[in-house]
Amino acid sequence: MLEIESLTAGYGGVPVLRDINVKLGAGEIVGLLGANNAGKTTLINSLSGTVRPISGRILFQGEDITPMSPRRRVERGIVQVPEGRLVFPEMSIRENLLLGGINSRARPNRRRQMDKVLELFPRLGERLSQNAGSLSGGEQQMLAIGRGLMAEARVLMLDEPSLGLSPLFVQYIFEIIDRLHAEGLTILLVEQNLNLTLRHAQRCYVLERGQVAVEGVADAVRNDPRTKSAYLGL
Amino acid sequence: MSELYQALAQGLLIGSTYGLLALGMGLVYGVSGVVNFSHGDFISLGMFMCLALYSALSLDPYVSVIITVPVMTAIGALVYLFLIRPMVGHQFLMVVQLTLGLSLVLQNGILMVFGGQPARTPSVVESKLLLLGDVVLRVPHLIAFAVSFVLAGGLYVMLRSTDFGRSIRAVHQNAHAAALMGIDVGRVQVMTFALGIGILALAAALLLPGTPIQPTQGLRYTVITLLVVVLGGMTNFVGIMLGGLVIGIAEAFGTIYLDGPLGLLMPYIIFVLIMLFRPQGLTWSSSR
Numbered sequence: 455m456l457e458i459e460s461l462t463a464g465y466g467g468v469p470v471l472r473d474i475n476v477k478l479g480a481g482e483i484v485g486l487l488g489a490n491n492a493g494k495t496t497l498i499n500s501l502s503g504t505v506r507p508i509s510g511r512i513l514f515q516g517e518d519i520t521p522m523s524p525r526r527r528v529e530r531g532i533v534q535v536p537e538g539r540l541v542f543p544e545m546s547i548r549e550n551l552l553l554g555g556i557n558s559r560a561r562p563n564r565r566r567q568m569d570k571v572l573e574l575f576p577r578l579g580e581r582l583s584q585n586a587g588s589l590s591g592g593e594q595q596m597l598a599i600g601r602g603l604m605a606e607a608r609v610l611m612l613d614e615p616s617l618g619l620s621p622l623f624v625q626y627i628f629e630i631i632d633r634l635h636a637e638g639l640t641i642l643l644v645e646q647n648l649n650l651t652l653r654h655a656q657r658c659y660v661l662e663r664g665q666v667a668v669e670g671v672a673d674a675v676r677n678d679p680r681t682k683s684a685y686l687g688l
Numbered sequence: 689m690s691e692l693y694q695a696l697a698q699g700l701l702i703g704s705t706y707g708l709l710a711l712g713m714g715l716v717y718g719v720s721g722v723v724n725f726s727h728g729d730f731i732s733l734g735m736f737m738c739l740a741l742y743s744a745l746s747l748d749p750y751v752s753v754i755i756t757v758p759v760m761t762a763i764g765a766l767v768y769l770f771l772i773r774p775m776v777g778h779q780f781l782m783v784v785q786l787t788l789g790l791s792l793v794l795q796n797g798i799l800m801v802f803g804g805q806p807a808r809t810p811s812v813v814e815s816k817l818l819l820l821g822d823v824v825l826r827v828p829h830l831i832a833f834a835v836s837f838v839l840a841g842g843l844y845v846m847l848r849s850t851d852f853g854r855s856i857r858a859v860h861q862n863a864h865a866a867a868l869m870g871i872d873v874g875r876v877q878v879m880t881f882a883l884g885i886g887i888l889a890l891a892a893a894l895l896l897p898g899t900p901i902q903p904t905q906g907l908r909y910t911v912i913t914l915l916v917v918v919l920g921g922m923t924n925f926v927g928i929m930l931g932g933l934v935i936g937i938a939e940a941f942g943t944i945y946l947d948g949p950l951g952l953l954m955p956y957i958i959f960v961l962i963m964l965f966r967p968q969g970l971t972w973s974s975s976r
């Protein structure tokens with residue numbers, strides 16, 4: 455469904471990612487692991503198009519999307535739930551959700567889609583007109599995911615959804631992720647939390663200083679000694 | 689006493705248009721971080737376009753806006769695309785210099801075409817007055833007041849309840865997140881700048897009747913707008929309109945009660961005083 459082919463990307467011409475090859479099958483839930491600064495966010499932003507590649511290609515459903523703007527990619531259904539959630543703090547939950555579905559493909563069905571999202575997160579529905587900035591971290595994460603779903607995502611990329619959340623909320627968010635996966639959504643799960651990710655993802659990639667150090671099914675990655683070294687930075 | 693009411697009324701009426709000028713500047717600042725120091729010269733441009741249209745076709749300024757608003761909106765879009773956009777993201781001061789340069793270009797361009805003599809553009813309502821007890825209200829001021837508030841209200845509704853308005857606020861609150869929603873941030877910035885300049889074209893016509901204009905006046909409008917924007921809290925809608933009224937009233941008081949140069953300083957004095965005691969601007973919560 456989504457293929458990254460020997461991607462090199464970075465900032466100001468300085469590569470952060472080198473020769474990355476990653477594949478996501480339709481309906482798969484794939485983990486992307488790595489220590490701080492490994493390049494996970496850079497990779498996810500390359501998929502969203504907000505980081506421009508230096509070389510390499512990105513294919514989505516067989517189509518080369520490398521030259522496409524972030525907007526066209528969202529219209530294709532490649533949607534990111536960013537690190538730190540980045541909800542629009544001075545807008546209501548409702549407005550945040552509406553913005554989630556602002557792309558030309560999702561816009562006509564926004565009402566229906568919003569009903570679905572609110573069914574998934576009843577807690578958001580109870581306070582639709584509350585400003586997003588006044589929500590707790592967990593609620594903001596729900597909103598960020600809900601906003602991503604409003605875009606009618608075909609691939610949902612979640613950047614560290616567990617970051618800064620209490621264990622209870624983490625559990626809840628991952629239940630939601632499992633549920634979305636069960637409904638057939640393709641998911642790229644970016645995490646630092648190794649065990650959590652290995653429990654929920656079918657396959658994983660471990661990034662180490664901008665390169666894929668380990669890849670494979672969850673158990674293989676768990677038992678690979680390079681996984682540990684990638685984390686400890688040895 | 690009637691002098692007091694006179695000053696208050698006049699200040700309120702003109703102040704609403706100052707608020708409108710400042711809303712344009714605040715919107716642009718909010719979505720692209722650009723403070724446009726050629727703001728006032730675009731007002732001049734709008735006024736002189738009205739003058740030209742009067743000379744050529746004897747159009748009333750209120751009618752000329754049908755032409756000047758779209759033309760200046762287009763000019764705004766081109767200026768942003770080809771001059772400002774390439775500089776955005778560089779040093780803030782470079783953008784400031786660019787807009788200052790633009791200000792000189794506009795000023796001298798107008799000077800070349802129209803000469804340096806103060807000019808007037810007549811309007812049918814120019815000398816019409818409305819008496820409210822002892823207070824004399826000039827009809828152009830009343831029109832400016834009504835149109836400014838209607839337009840500000842329209843802008844407010846647009847920002848709150850249309851996709852374009854929400855896009856503007858999204859870009860302002862978090863441009864990266866806005867891009868991830870599929871919002872074309874660059875396009876929102878161009879359109880906002882164009883909208884801001886289009887508003888100036890309208891404001892120019894509102895301020896024009898009865899006012900002598902000259903090519904060098906731009907800076908004065910820029911400074912007034914800056915005062916209002918800073919007073920209002922840069923991107924705070926209500927604060928900016930309020931700031932416009934305050935500066936308008938200060939100016940009216942200055943010209944009525946104090947003579948000459950001292951009177952003209954009044955808005956600045958009030959501004960400095962307010963900023964000393966309320967550096968955060970006039971309002972508390974920011975309703976961006």
Ligand SMILES: Nc1ncnc2c1ncn2[C@@H]1O[C@H](COP(=O)(O)OP(=O)(O)OP(=O)(O)O)[C@@H](O)[C@H]1O
Nearest residue numbers: 465470488489490491492493494495496497537646
């Ligand atoms: N906007 C930027 N400009 C320049 N360098 C950047 C930028 N963003 C990230 N980097 C650099 O790229 C490298 C990878 O950062 P990235 O954010 O992709 O890592 P990450 O794996 O997401 O880390 P974390 O777990 O902390 O989120 C880091 O060295 C970082 O300093």
Ligand SMILES: [Mg+2]
Nearest residue numbers: 494495496537
């Ligand atoms: Mg990251």
